[in-house]
Amino acid sequence: MISYESIFKNMGESARAASLVLQQLPEERINDVLRAMAQALVTHTNRILEANHKDMESARDVVPDTMLDRLLLTKDRIEQMAEGVRQVSLLASPVGSVLESINRPNGLHIEKRAVPFGVIGIIFEARPNVTVDAGALCFKTANATILRGGKEAFNTNQVIVSIMQDVLEEYDLPRLAIQLVEVLDREAVSVLLQQRRYIDVIIPRGGAGLIQRVVQDSMIPVIETGSGVCHTYVDVDANLEMALDIAVNAKVQRPSVCNSMETLLVHEGIAKEFLVALEKKLASHHVTIHGTTEVLQIIKGIAVDEHSFSTEYNDFDLNVAIVSSLDDAILHINRYTTHHSEAIVTDNVASAQRFMNLIDCSTVYHNASTRFTDGFEFGFGAEIGISTQKLHARGPMGLQALTSYKYFVFGTGQIRS
Known part of the structure; x- marks a missing residue:
């Protein structure tokens, strides 16, 4: 033996x-x-x-x-x-x-x-x-x-x-x-x-x-x-073209990695316009939308279940939900985050600061894709991993x-x- x-x-x-x-x-x-x-x-x-x-x-x-x-x-x-x-x-x-x-x-x-x-x-x-x-x-x-x-x-x-x-x-x-x-x-x-x-x-x-x-x-x-259940929140004050580019990149550029987006949150004030445009952008990538009831009234997809928001798909699957406010987005993310990377897209500096201060994760973004959480992209040459804990090291x-x-x-x- x-x-x-x-x-x-x-x-x-x-x-x-x-x-x-x-x-x-x-x-x-x-x-x-x-x-x-x-x-x-x-x-x-x-x-x-x-x-x-x-x-x-x-x-x-x-x-x-x-x-x-x-x-x-x-x-x-x-x-x-x-x-x-x-x-x-x-x-x-x-x-x-x-x-x-x-x-x-x-x-x-x-x-x-x-x-x-x-x-x-x-x-x-x-x-x-x-x-x-x-x-x-x-x-x-x-x-x-x-x-x-x-x-x-x-x-x-x-x-x-x-x-x-x-x-x-x-x-x-x-x-x-x-x-x-x-x-x-x-x-x-x-x-x-x-x-x-x-x-x-x-x-x-x-x-x-x-x-x-x-x-x-x-x-x-x-x-x-940590595993990466990463979120992007599109605020009511977002530049929608920028938000589309960021969301698509975060999901499809390389979906198998830990810094790809698994959940997209959209403010109700711009939800219909944004989601219709997003559906067109994602069509060629064959992304499966896992949507809430409100989302599925706007675009095609399948219904989220009790595990959806906790799932790291590492695939062409995306959770989508509509929220009524910035604070609702923060509450949702802090409930389901794996403390990896989270992003907000907005032109409102005060909203961005509130989001970035209150989200509990290793790396938080304003108007950029979560795909940048990477040692090479941060100028470290390479990385040993993405730490999601708070002692000794955090982030890339x-x-x-x-x-x-x-x-x-x-x-x-x-x-x-």
């Missing part, structure tokens, strides 16, 4: 040892390695695509089409992944930066400095780009990484990690600074989540089921990334979110009386 405890002990010890090596590297050396990793991904594009083709063929009959989009890699997507790594290499590392400086009356000088976590575990579903983003961001911040991806992307992840490990070896660095869990048994995840001795923090990325399982089962501190997590801090205290012989 396989001893999962033994497997993860060995992985954890190797990662812990590797993290100590990474913490001694000058930043320029880290950046050289990242640039080499980016080039290696491009050089080995065909190898990655061959592995991805195997995964796609295996997943085609068991994974919905929109979720297959998350799994699929193309030459362009691999180049985008490589560009994300290049962008990370250009960013200043937060490691070692002084966050706060204090001089005490007794002469003690105290500095609060950003430091690596040490070892970060990432558990995610069928998103091969996460493998690259997580490995690069953690390496940039001198953290070792243990990756556990979904079985649907196993072949792709295996090739990507081996490419990154080969680059580490070329630079005389520990190959196991980036590791992939190759045990696909779901029960092994429970054992992984007990490895608090070796892993400093766990970051889950995926659907609500995965995230809740990790949060509930982990003995390791968790940075919770870049380099700073992958550090903790400690206090460095400098004295001249002080003793406490």
Whole structure:
């Protein structure tokens, strides 16, 4: 019988040892390695695509089409992944930066400095780009990484990690600074989540089921990334052409991802005009409207049920409801939000400010699509995930979110009386 405890002990010890090596590297050396990793991904594009083709063929009959989009890699997507790594290499590392400086009356000088976590575990579903983003961001911040991806992307992840490990070896660095869990048994995840001795923090990325399982089962501190039941509210004072463009983009540009819109709220004062125009705009995209009674009196669709407003469709489905006021929109969103991303479209600055102040989520928008909640779009180079919790990190997590801090205290012989 396989001893999962033994497997993860060995992985954890190797990662812990590797993290100590990474913490001694000058930043320029880290950046050289990242640039080499980016080039290696491009050089080995065909190898990655061959592995991805195997995964796609295996997943085609068991994974919905929109979720297959998350799994699929193309030459362009691999180049985008490589560009994300290049962008990370250009960013200043937060490691070692002084966050706060204090001089005490007794002469003690105290500095609060950003430091690596040490070892970060990432558990995610069928998103091969996460493998690259997580490995690069953690390496940039001198953290070792243990990756556990979904079985649907196993072949792709295996090739990507081996490419990154080969680059580490070329630079005389520990190959196991980036590791992939190759045990696909779901029960092994429970054992992984007990490895608090070796892993400093766990970051889950995926659907609500995965995230809740990790949060509930982990003995390791968790940075919770959330599912995305994202809303857009079209206010009575909205520019309707702008609102149409934003709503359509938020729903159809890439519906399988967590920052796509799942619910559209429309003020009753402009509901008929706006919804008729929206129906025409969405027709070519074959979006299924899940509407309230009032909505279905204006446009075609199916009736919402008790679960609709809590559902992350990740598909060409959209909840639509009519509200009588800005405050009703705020109440609705705060009831159903997963604390990810919410938007208001309005020309009324006061309404926008009220909405943005009172909505409880990681990222709130005025006159823009929720699709921008993304580390690359925020200028982070890449992201480790979208945190929907309130402690440590919130929203798209870049380099700073992958550090903790400690206090460095400098004295001249002080003793406490």
